[in-house]
Amino acid sequence: MACQAAKxxxxxxxxxxPQLVLRIAIPSMLASLVVYLSRMRWLAAGAKSPRT
Incomplete structure (x- = not known):
């Protein structure tokens, strides 16, 4: 099998x-989800939101 270099x-x-969605949209949505979850954890710990 030949190994293809990543684009x-x-x-x-x-x-x-479909390839663009996999390479651009999904990683972007995953990053947004991580930020959202970390903010919810921050607020659940009783801290004030960093934006206020």
């Missing part, structure tokens, strides 16, 4: 939509 750039005009 370093996304071509928004030529790459298939």
């Amino acid at each position: 370093l750039e996304n071509d928004l005009g030529r790459d298939p939509i």
